Amino acid sequence: xxxxxxxxxxxxxxxxxxxxxxxxxxxxxxxxxxxxxxxxxxxxxxxxxxxxxxxxxxxxxxxxxxxxxxxxxxxxxxxxxxxxxxxxxxxxxxxxxxxxxxxxxxxxxxxxxxxxxxxxxxxxxxxxxxxxxxxxxxxxxxxxxxxxxxxxxxxxxxxxxxxxxxxxxxxxxxxxxxxxxxxxxxxxxxxxxxxxxxxxxxxxxxxxxxxxxxxxxxxxxxxxxxxxxxxxxxxxxxxxxxxxxxxxxxxxxxxxxxxxxxxxxxxxxxxxxxxxxxxxxxxxxxxxxxxxxxxxxxxxxxxxxxxxxxxxxxxxxxxxxxxxxxxxxxxxxxxxxx
Numbered sequence: 001x002x003x004x005x006x007x008x009x010x011x012x013x014x015x016x017x018x019x020x021x022x023x024x025x026x027x028x029x030x031x032x033x034x035x036x037x038x039x040x041x042x043x044x045x046x047x048x049x050x051x052x053x054x055x056x057x058x059x060x061x062x063x064x065x066x067x068x069x070x071x072x073x074x075x076x077x078x079x080x081x082x083x084x085x086x087x088x089x090x091x092x093x094x095x096x097x098x099x100x101x102x103x104x105x106x107x108x109x110x111x112x113x114x115x116x117x118x119x120x121x122x123x124x125x126x127x128x129x130x131x132x133x134x135x136x137x138x139x140x141x142x143x144x145x146x147x148x149x150x151x152x153x154x155x156x157x158x159x160x161x162x163x164x165x166x167x168x169x170x171x172x173x174x175x176x177x178x179x180x181x182x183x184x185x186x187x188x189x190x191x192x193x194x195x196x197x198x199x200x201x202x203x204x205x206x207x208x209x210x211x212x213x214x215x216x217x218x219x220x221x222x223x224x225x226x227x228x229x230x231x232x233x234x235x236x237x238x239x240x241x242x243x244x245x246x247x248x249x250x251x252x253x254x255x256x257x258x259x260x261x262x263x264x265x266x267x268x269x270x271x272x273x274x275x276x277x278x279x280x281x282x283x284x285x286x287x288x289x290x291x292x293x294x295x296x297x298x299x300x301x302x303x304x305x306x307x308x309x310x311x312x313x314x315x316x317x318x319x320x321x322x323x324x325x326x327x328x329x330x331x332x333x334x335x336x337x338x
Contacts, residue, residue, distance in 0.1 A: 003027075003028055003029050003030065003033070004033065005029075005033065005068040005069055005336050006033050006034075006035070006066055006067045006068050006069075007024065007029060007033060007034050007035070007067065007068065007069045007070075007071065007332070008034075008035040008037055008063060008064055008067045008069070008070045008071070008086070008091070009021055009024075009034065009035070009036055009037065009070075009071050009073070010037040010038075010059050010063075010070060010071070010072040010073065010074055010078075010079070010082050011037070011038065011059075011072060011073035011074035011078075011079075012036035012037055012038055012047060012054075012056060012073075013036075013038045013039075013042045013045065013047065013056060014073055014074070014164055014165050015073075015161050015164055015165045015168065015320045016073035016096055016164070016320050016324045016325050016328075017036075017038075017073040017074075017325075018047075019073075019320045019321045019324065019325030019326070020071050020073055020325040020328060020329060021034070021036070021047065021049060021054075022321075022325070023321075023325055023326055023329040024329065025049055025050050027329070027333075031049045031050070031052040031053075031054055034049070034054055035054075035057060035063070035067065036054045036055065036056045036057065037056070037057055037058070037059035037063050037082075038056040038057070038058070038059060039058070039059070040058050042056045043056055043057065043058040044056065059074075059078075059082055060085075061081070061085045061088075062085075063082075063085070064085055064086040064088075064089035064091045065089055066089075067086065067089060067091040068091055068092065068336060069091060069092045069093075069094070069332045069335065069336055070082070070083070070086035070091045070092065070093040070094070071094050071096075071328050071329065071332055072086075072093060072094065072095045072096060072097070073096050073097075073324070073325070073328070074097060075097060075164070076097040076098050076099035077099075079095050079096075079097040079099045080099040080100070083095050083099065083100065083126050084126070086125070086126075087124055087125040087126050090125070091125065092125050092126075092127070092332065092335040092336065093125060093126045093127070094126075094127050094128075094129065094328045094331050094332045094335070095126065095127070095128050095129070095328075096128075096129055096324045096325070096327075096328050098131070098212070098216070099128070100126060100128040101128045101130065101131075101216070101219070101220055101223075102219060103128070105123050105124060106124065106126050106127065106128050107120075107122055107127050107128070108127075108128050108129070108130055108220060108223040108224055109127055109128070109129060109224075109331050109334075110129065110130055110134075110135055110138055110139070110224055110327060111327060111330045111331060111334070112135075112138070112139045112142060112272040113138050113139070113142050113224050113225065113226040113227075113228070114224055114225050114226060115330075115334060118331055118334035118335055118338070119334065119337075119338060127331055127335065129324065129327045129328050129331060130216075130220040130224060130327075131213065131216050131220065131323070132162070132246055132317055132319035132320075132322075132323025132324055133156050133158065133213060133216070133217065133237070133246055133248065133317075133319075133323075134216055134217055134220040134221060134224075134228075135296075135317065135322070135323050135324075135327060136246065136248055136296050136315050136316075136317035136323060137152070137154065137217060137221070137228060137233070137248060137250070137315070138220075138221060138224055138226065138227075138228040139270075139272050139273065139296045139317075140248075140250070140267070140273065140296065140298055140313070140315050141226070141227040141228045141231060141252075142226050142227045142228070142270070142272075143266055143267050143269070143270035143272070143273055143298075144227060144252065144254065144263070144266060144267070145226065145227040146256070146266055147254040147255075147256040147258050147262065147263065147266060148254060148255035148256045149227055149230075149231045149252050149253065149254055149255075150230075150231055150232065150253050150254070150255050151231060151232045151252070151253040152231050152232065152233045152234070152235075152250060152251070152252050152253075153234060153235050153250070153251040153252075154217065154233065154234070154235030154236070154248055154249070154250055155235055155236055155238065155248070155249040156201075156213070156235065156236070156237045156238065156246060156247075156248045156249075157238055157240045157242075157246065157247040157248070157249075158201050158213070158237055158238065158239045158240065158246050158319070159239075159240065159242040159243055159244050159245050159246055159287060159319060160193060160239065160241065160242065160243055161243060161244050161319060161320055162201060162213075162239065162246070162319060163188055163189070163239075166188050167188055167189070167193075168243050168244075170187055170188045170189065170193065171193050171194060171241055171243060172243075174187070174192055174193060174194030175194045175195070175241070177194070178194050178195055189239060193239060193240075193241050194241055195241060196241065197238050197239070197240050197241070198238065198239040199236060199237070199238045200237075200239070201213035201214070201237035201238070201239055202237075211237055213237040214234075214235065214236065214237050217233045217235070218233050218234075221233055231252075242287050244287065244291055244318065244319065244320060245286075245287025245288065245290050245291055245316060245317070245318055245319060246287070246316065246317050246319045246323065247285065247286070247287055247314065247315070247316050248314065248315040248316070248317075249312070249314055250312070250313050250314070250315060251304050251310060251311070251312050252310070252311050252313065253307075253309050253310050254309045254310075254311060255309060256309070257308050257309045258309075260301055260302060260303055260311065263301050263311055263313070264277060264301050267298050267301070267313075272295065272296060273295060273296050273297070273298050274293065274295035274296070274297050274298070275298055275299060276289070276297050276298070276299040277298075277299035277300065277301050278299075279299075279300060283299070284299040284300050284314060285297035285298060285299045285300070285314050285315060285316035286316060287316060289316065290316040290317060290318045290322075291318050291321070292318060292321060293318055293321075293322065294321070294322055294326055295322070296315060296316070296317050296322060297315065297316040297317070298313060298314070298315050298316075299313065299314055300312065300313055300314040301313045
């Protein structure tokens with residue numbers, strides 16, 4: 001891969017932005033070819049990049065001149081104008097927010113599922129990546145594709161960082177206050193998250209009982225194609241007081257009627273997954289194990305009551321790393337290779 005490309009990282013001081021910079025460092029991109037963009041508040045700060053530092057510049061319409069690839073890790077209301085500005089400057093833009101996920105003119109790409117779409121004709125120069133939960137779910141179902149998954153029930157336990165750095169800071173402040181005997185003030189979440197669990201991730205949509213996160217699994221899955229688009233997906237998203245890492249409990253119906261060992265075999269064969277399935281030895285996916293791991297973890301594979309072909313399994317993903325940053329960087333490299 002050519003390492004001479006000029007890359008701009010928008011939202012470089014945030015949780016996902018930091019993960020993007022780490023991925024670029026690991027891939028050998030030189031600091032002089034990377035521009036770190038942030039808000040006016042962070043302008044002038046310096047970010048460590050290996051043995052070097054990169055100054056943070058204020059993101060704006062003119063930030064993408066001479067840039068080949070813009071990797072955007074910002075809230076949707078900020079990401080949209082930045083992606084359009086990058087496109088207008090002739091750069092490829094890969095957005096990790098929800099700003100373009102439902103836009104039929106913008107490809108939604110997950111390397112583990114539809115990497116070929118990055119080399120197909122694209123109307124414009126903007127590409128979106130799915131949410132971390134959809135990414136983990138689609139990756140697991142794609143591996144199960146030969147066994148024909150038809151129905152999937154999901155309980156998604158989302159860490160505070162699903163809401164970005166603000167979510168992490170809110171949980172830190174609330175936990176400290178509660179341990180000090182004080183009631184926390186205010187919250188980024190609908191209710192206090194410290195020592196609590198909230199069965200709401202994103203807003204509830206008008207006319208629907210589903211939250212934004214829950215609706216996204218189906219809408220994004222349909223756009224990705226592959227095994228997730230052929231299955232009926234439903235479930236509940238719950239935000240839990242964990243800083244990083246999402247954990248998904250799945251109940252899946254497999255039309256091929258395999259045995260548990262057959263399910264483990266196809267999961268183990270996937271290059272995008274890491275099978276952790278020795279429950280007797282307390283080996284199974286957990287948020288603390290998946291942090292900084294490029295693979296999606298899967299385990300606790302077992303037959304479920306209710307009929308032949310139903311199985312339980314657990315999936316974990318580093319939501320900021322693999323679930324967002326690594327997907328964005330990999331898609332960006334595919335676009336640069338066009």
